[in-house]
Amino acid sequence: MTQLQLVERVLKPAVFIIALIPFAYLLWGFFTGGIGANPVNEFIRETGLWGLRLLLLTLCVTPLRRITGWNPIIKFRRMLGLYAFFYSALHLIAYLIFEAELSLVYVIKDAVYRMYITVGWIGLLPLVPLAVTSTDGMLRRLGGKRWQQLHRLVYVAAVASVGHYLLLVKADLRDPLFYLAVFLLLMLLRLPPVARQLSGLRSSESGRAAKGIR
Amino acid sequence: MLIRKPSDIKSSEITPESVYLNRRSFIRGAGSIAGAAASLLVPGSAAALATDPKASGETLDKISETAFSTEEALTPWKDVIRYNNFYEFGTNKRDPYDNAQDFKPRPWTIKVIGECEKPGDLDLEDFLKPHALEERIYRLRCVEAWSMVVPWVGVPLAPILKRFEPTSKAKYVAFRTLFNPGQMPGQKVPVLDWPYVEGLRIDEAMHPLTIFAVGLYGRVLPNQNGAPIRLVVPWKYGFKSIKSIVTIRFTEEEPPTSWNVAAPHEYGFYRDA
Numbered sequence: 001m002t003q004l005q006l007v008e009r010v011l012k013p014a015v016f017i018i019a020l021i022p023f024a025y026l027l028w029g030f031f032t033g034g035i036g037a038n039p040v041n042e043f044i045r046e047t048g049l050w051g052l053r054l055l056l057l058t059l060c061v062t063p064l065r066r067i068t069g070w071n072p073i074i075k076f077r078r079m080l081g082l083y084a085f086f087y088s089a090l091h092l093i094a095y096l097i098f099e100a101e102l103s104l105v106y107v108i109k110d111a112v113y114r115m116y117i118t119v120g121w122i123g124l125l126p127l128v129p130l131a132v133t134s135t136d137g138m139l140r141r142l143g144g145k146r147w148q149q150l151h152r153l154v155y156v157a158a159v160a161s162v163g164h165y166l167l168l169v170k171a172d173l174r175d176p177l178f179y180l181a182v183f184l185l186l187m188l189l190r191l192p193p194v195a196r197q198l199s200g201l202r203s204s205e206s207g208r209a210a211k212g213i214r
Numbered sequence: 215m216l217i218r219k220p221s222d223i224k225s226s227e228i229t230p231e232s233v234y235l236n237r238r239s240f241i242r243g244a245g246s247i248a249g250a251a252a253s254l255l256v257p258g259s260a261a262a263l264a265t266d267p268k269a270s271g272e273t274l275d276k277i278s279e280t281a282f283s284t285e286e287a288l289t290p291w292k293d294v295i296r297y298n299n300f301y302e303f304g305t306n307k308r309d310p311y312d313n314a315q316d317f318k319p320r321p322w323t324i325k326v327i328g329e330c331e332k333p334g335d336l337d338l339e340d341f342l343k344p345h346a347l348e349e350r351i352y353r354l355r356c357v358e359a360w361s362m363v364v365p366w367v368g369v370p371l372a373p374i375l376k377r378f379e380p381t382s383k384a385k386y387v388a389f390r391t392l393f394n395p396g397q398m399p400g401q402k403v404p405v406l407d408w409p410y411v412e413g414l415r416i417d418e419a420m421h422p423l424t425i426f427a428v429g430l431y432g433r434v435l436p437n438q439n440g441a442p443i444r445l446v447v448p449w450k451y452g453f454k455s456i457k458s459i460v461t462i463r464f465t466e467e468e469p470p471t472s473w474n475v476a477a478p479h480e481y482g483f484y485r486d487a
Contacts, residue, residue, distance in 0.1 A: 036293075041360065171305070171477075172305035172405045
C-alpha cells in the first residue's frame with residue numbers, strides 16, 4: 001500500500017469516524033440524560049466547543065505539513081474543515097431551536113444586544129461559503145487563486161470563534177485563553193519568515209525524502 | 215425631556231401592599247372558603263414532605279411544613295446535587311459534585327459582627343438551636359437562564375438575626391463564605407476575588423421568605439449545595455444566595471458583593487429575578 005492509499009483507505013475513514021464520536025455521544029446523552037440536568041445547554045456548549053476545536057485542527061494542517069514535510073496530511077484539511085462547519089452548524093441550529101425558539105425577532109435582538117452573539121455570527125457565517133465551495137468542482141470553477149483568497153475567511157471565522165468564547169464566559173477565562181493561545185501560535189507559524197524557516201529546516205535536514213513524496 | 219402621561223391606574227385600584235405581599239395566603243384563603251364544602255367529602259390529605267428515592271445522606275428530624283411553598287414539579291435530587299454553580303469547587307456545573315466530597319462542613323463556627331448588640335462566635339448547632347426547621351419549596355433562578363425547584367430545609371433569617379439585636383445602624387447584612395483553598399480547590403484560582411461575599415438590605419434579610427438552608431429533600435445539605443449553611447432568597451437570582459457562610463456582619467453601608475465587583479454592569483446589588 002502506498003502512502004496515498006494508506007491515507008485514502010485507512011486514515012481518512014478513521015478520522016471520519018472519530019470526528020463523529022462527540023456527536024454520537026451528545027445525541028445519546030441528550031435523549032438519555034447522560035449529559036446532565038441541562039441537556040440543551042450542554043449540547044449547545046459542546047457542539048460549539050467541538051466546532052472551535054476542529055476549526056483550529058484544520059488550521060494545524062498547513063504548519064504541520066511545513067514542519068513534517070509530510071505532504072499527504074493536506075488530504076485531511078477539507079474533512080476537518082467540514083467537520084468544523086458541521087459542529088458549528090449544530091451549535092447554531094440548537095441555539096435557533098432551543099434558545100431563540102425560532103423567533104427571528106429574538107435572534108436579531110440577541111445579535112444586537114449581546115456582543116458575544118454578534119461575534120458568534122461573525123465566527124459562523126464565513127464558514128458557509130467555505131463549506132459550499134469545498135468541493136473539487138467548486139475549486140475548479142473558482143480557480144485556485146480566487147478559491148484560496150475566499151478561503152482566507154477561515155481566519156475571520158477562527159478569530160471570531162475564539163472571541164465569542166472569550167466574551168461569553170462569566171469569570172473563568174482559562175479555557176478560552178487556551179484556545180486563544182493555540183490560535184495565536186497557529187498564526188505565528190504562518191508569518192512568512194517563520195513559515196520559510198519551518199520549510200527550510202525540513203528541506204536542509206532531509207530534502208531528498210520530502211522531494212520523494214512530492 | 216421626560217414627558218409624563220397621566221397615570222391610567224387610579225390609586226383606588228391599586229392592591230394594598232399588605233394584601234399583595236400575602237397574596238398566596240389571600241388566594242389560599244379564598245380557595246379554602248370555596249373548597250370547604252369539598253373538603254367535607256374528601257378526607258384531608260396532609261401534603262407530606264418532599265422526598266426523592268435517590269436522596270442520600272443523613273436525614274434531618276422534626277421538619278415542619280410551611281405555607282410558603284409551591285406546587286411546581288420538583289427538580290430531582292440527582293440534578294439538584296450535580297448541577298451547581300459553586301466556583302469554590304470549580305467553574306463547571308459538575309465540578310462541585312466532583313470536588314466537594316472531601317469538604318468538612320463540621321465543626322462549623324459562625325461569626326456575627328458589626329452593628330449589633332450581641333455579636334459573637336457561635337457553633338452552628340447553637341446558631342440554629344432555638345429555631346424549628348421548615349421545608350421551603352422554592353424555585354432557584356440562575357442568571358444563566360436556568361432554574362430548578364428545590365425543597366430546602368431551613369430556618370427564616372429574621373428570628374435568628376434578631377437574637378443578635380441589630381442596632382438602628384444595621385441597614386444591611388453582609389455574608390462571607392469560608393476561605394480555605396485547601397478544602398475549596400477553586401479558590402486557588404483567582405476567578406473571583408475570594409472569599410465570596412454577598413449582602414442584603416436589612417428588610418430583605420428579615421423578609422419571611424428569606425432563609426438559611428441547612429438541608430434539601432429532608433437530608434443534610436450536600437457539600438456541593440453550600441454545606442453546612444447557605445442563604446436562599448427566592449425572589450433574587452442564585453448568585454445572591456451565598457453558600458458555606460462563616461461570617462455575618464451588620465453594616466450601615468451597602469457591602470461589596472462578589473459578582474458585582476467582578477462585573478458591575480451585569481450583577482446589581484439588588485438583582486431580583
